[in-house]
Amino acid sequence: MVVTASMAVMGWLSVVMVVGSPVLHKVGGSKGWINHDVNYTEWSAQEHVYVGDWLMFMFDKRYFNVLEVNKTSYESCIDRDFITNVTRGGRDVVQMTEGRTYYYLSGGGHCFHGMKVAVPVQQHPSLAPSPSMFFSSSLLPSVMCSCIWIIVANVVYLVNLVIRC
Ligand SMILES: *[C@@H]1O[C@H](CO)[C@@H](O)[C@H](O)[C@H]1NC(C)=O
Numbered sequence: 001m002v003v004t005a006s007m008a009v010m011g012w013l014s015v016v017m018v019v020g021s022p023v024l025h026k027v028g029g030s031k032g033w034i035n036h037d038v039n040y041t042e043w044s045a046q047e048h049v050y051v052g053d054w055l056m057f058m059f060d061k062r063y064f065n066v067l068e069v070n071k072t073s074y075e076s077c078i079d080r081d082f083i084t085n086v087t088r089g090g091r092d093v094v095q096m097t098e099g100r101t102y103y104y105l106s107g108g109g110h111c112f113h114g115m116k117v118a119v120p121v122q123q124h125p126s127l128a129p130s131p132s133m134f135f136s137s138s139l140l141p142s143v144m145c146s147c148i149w150i151i152v153a154n155v156v157y158l159v160n161l162v163i164r165c
């Protein structure tokens with residue numbers, strides 16, 4: 001029974017490891033959300049953000065804010081008619097719920113000084129099966145095997161319980 005239980009745990013762990021758990025990305029790294037010193041294009045290029053991850057904006061709310069805008073507004077630094085106002089206390093988080101590019105800027109002219117960021121968000125390879133993707137074709141079978149193992153392990157466990165009763 002102990003063996004069965006540990007096999008179930010191992011199966012579960014391999015699923016978790018493949019799918020991954022949400023990551024918190026501090027926008028701009030340790031410098032945060034500020035109107036100098038950080039090139040957010042470079043910052044974003046070396047981050048790998050997946051659906052379910054969170055972005056954290058750290059800033060002085062007396063001067064700056066965080067607004068989600070569309071691509072056009074991002075490119076031209078338009079802070080009118082934004083999509084969402086992420087601004088709260090200056091240590092603000094927002095979850096990436098879709099596989100697309102998210103655009104943020106700081107209004108009040110700071111966008112023109114570089115306070116804008118485009119964050120491409122990818123689906124987890126194992127959650128977005130697509131024949132053209134190397135990852136999904138190689139990882140999916142292992143996820144499915146793990147699931148089958150969990151089911152088998154649980155059935156064996158239940159059968160053991162029934163036999164004991
Ligand atoms: C940020 O870095 C990118 C790529 O290195 C560069 O093209 C861009 O001009 C830089 N932006 C600023 C505001 O320096």
Ligand SMILES: *[C@@H]1O[C@H](CO)[C@@H](O)[C@H](O)[C@H]1NC(C)=O
Binds near residue numbers: 072
């Ligand atoms: C982007 O947002 C601006 C401001 O709300 C709006 O005028 C514009 O039509 C939008 N562009 C697209 C492509 O949705």
Ligand SMILES: *[C@@H]1O[C@H](CO)[C@@H](O)[C@H](O)[C@H]1NC(C)=O
Binds near residue numbers: 086107
């Ligand atoms: C965004 O929300 C904050 C906090 O609720 C508020 O103080 C600020 O005025 C809002 N900014 C805009 C541009 O609506």
